[in-house]
Amino acid sequence: MNAGNESDIKSEAMKRAFDGLIFSHFRSEEWNAAGSMGQIMAADAAVNESKCRAMEGLLAVSAGLGNDAAKNEYFIDNVMNEIRETPLISGKAWTAGRKHIFALKILSLAASFMILLGLGGSYLVAHYNGGAKGRTASRPCLLASTPGGLLERNMRQSAINNGMPIEDKDIIRTYPGSCSFVMFSDLSRIEVGGGSTIEFSEVSGLNRGKLSQSGDKIMCLREGIIDADILKSKDHGVFKVSLPGGELSARDARFIVAVSNGRIFVEVSCGSVYLEPVDKTEPLIINAGYCLVLSNEGTSKLLTAELQATGFKDNARFTALKKQLSLSEAKFEELLVNLQRRKNVDICLENTIKSIKRRGANYS
């Protein structure tokens, strides 16, 4: 009995399983067919709908909307009246050729823009690094000082703060024992020694766009000493120092210039310095390794080593004395002592020019 029941159950299960399989198989086929039919019917419906609508449109126009001439005319008149009041978008038809030209125009415009951008960038960079003639420099001319440095601006004196910018007509005064530094926009620098007075007449590349058209840096050393390291300026500007006995100018040079009681001392350690005397005689060229002392006296003595200006030996005012430097005034000696202190070297006041032919003075 039990065995019989078990076999019945098994056969029932087998039957149901097959039924299930068969059912699902046919059902899926039905569903697929239904889906296909649905798609076809939808497509047919779309075609029918479109045909119907197309014919509806034709019939509507044919019958009601535009059948008679009056209605057509009315519609056309309406449109044309509105058109006559409507401005036309300017330009020609956008043919393929025109599109091509337009694309080229856009490309050329973009290229021009890029070039302009590049030029503008290089211009700004150039300006930042010193600037061309008469153009705005973005880098100011900065000051620094040890205690004892004074800045006179607009008749007012104030202590120099490190990093403060210089303006035209500023005057720097330094007490003995102190010194100030000026860094120009082209990274040239000067060191103003103790007991000096220097007035900046016109300084190229000053802050706030105050620029010299010539690009020159012009200042007046009334008294004292300057140790200058002048770089070759990109704007071809010249470093000029007005002195009581003349005007000194330099480019790409390192030198010391000192003024005391109308006497000028110039010592060049690198490059060349031009000194134009006030009496408009031919400028003196002081090359590296040479030193010049110029007196404003009528029969001044030129105390220098190998003066490089030809013809000056015959000039009554100057006398070149090789490897000799005689100092008669105490104040000038003081200046040299000042130099000695700053350079931290000993200065022998006799036979001083002996070993000056290298960068950086050596007063041994």
Add this chain to the structure above:
Amino acid sequence: MDQDKVKMFEELLIRHHKMALAYAYSLSVNHHTAQDIAQESFIVAFVSFNNFDSALGSFGGWIRGIIRNKYLERIRKNREIPLGQEIIDLIEKEYENWDEFSQKRGTDIFVLLKRCLENLSLVHKRIVEFFYYEKKKCAEIAESEHLSELTVRKRLERIRDGLKECIDRKMTDAEEGAVEI
């Protein structure tokens, strides 16, 4: 304003306005909407007339594109259910065929339609006149003709199919040169 362009546009307008109206009606199935859409589309077409390049397509196709956009714009604005894209494409194809035929044969499609309408039976003609000319509703036509509304609808459908077939046949014949239109 360039008078030559206005004149040229006017000629195109005269030539294409009926088909443009029909197309607008096919999309909107409303006389007033169709007129508005067609009118707006022609204004847009005129404003951008300089951008129309006849080398890229016919004026008919261009104006239909504008009408389609105007229709969809209006539908979006009024938050209505738009016609399916497939149907719009099929309608466009139908009009493109008719437009092409008109250009090729120099015969207006409405001339073919007129001929086909003339071939209709009297009963069918009456139904067409009532429905399309007098703009009567199916129920009204059914009442006056002593028919059921469903019958009127069915007949209208058959009439349209018949007219479509008639036009297609005449177009085919014309292209084959078998029959003079």
